[in-house]
């Protein structure tokens with residue numbers, strides 16, 4: 001069953017999403033070559049606990065950490081650890097969720113560490129842009145399939161990258177994962193109609209190579225089968241009468257990236273490629 005949110009509930013989800021982005025901004029402010037997954041996980045957890053909120057992923061189905069930290073060929077659900085060291089040229093996808101005042105927030109960003117290659121930078125920009133194309137399609141009267149189509153069409157037709165099929169976006173609110181599922185592929189005009197108050201996390205996962213993935217031996221990390229790099233950007237949005245309302249905020253993350261000499265800027269809006 002889909003729970004459509006009231007204005008008040010949407011504002012509570014926004015608060016949770018802003019805290020998620022605050023935690024991701026902290027990551028953006030400290031991330032540099034030599035740092036580990038454990039370092040950024042601790043920093044993010046501190047931000048969340050300081051705001052009397054709870055890291056949503058910690059303990060979720062047994063996941064052990066605050067952040068999902070997925071490096072290079074890892075697509076999502078990587079477990080941060082002290083052995084996970086970030087080197088110059090790596091990309092690090094960081095996914096974060098919080099529970100605050102009874103509502104969840106969820107957002108993700110992929111950071112290029114140090115100097116990454118032009119090809120990888122292009123993967124990040126295209127994935128980020130595909131997220132905004134998907135959000136543009138999230139208007140009243142359209143359908144879930146229009147969102148997935150927007151990502152797939154742009155990423156696969158225009159750039160020949162692989163859109164991951166096994167993992168999808170989702171409704172969010174009083175639960176971290178609510179119906180409906182929001183795939184990053186699909187056909188126009190298919191699936192449920194988008195209505196006022198629908199709150200969903202849209203999260204394209206894009207592989208530089210083929211779309212196929214597998215689970216790593218740790219039982220959590222999803223990696224690309226061909227071990228080519230993969231990117232992940234996620235916003236939580238509300239479908240409103242005036243158009244999609246982005247509840248998470250990547251501008252604050254980008255602001256920190258700009259101040260951090262160890263990170264390159266991916267950009268934040270769909271103009272990223274322009």
Ligand code: MG
Nearest residue numbers: 095106107108
């Ligand atoms: Mg997420």
Ligand code: MG
Nearest residue numbers: 106201203234
């Ligand atoms: Mg999500």
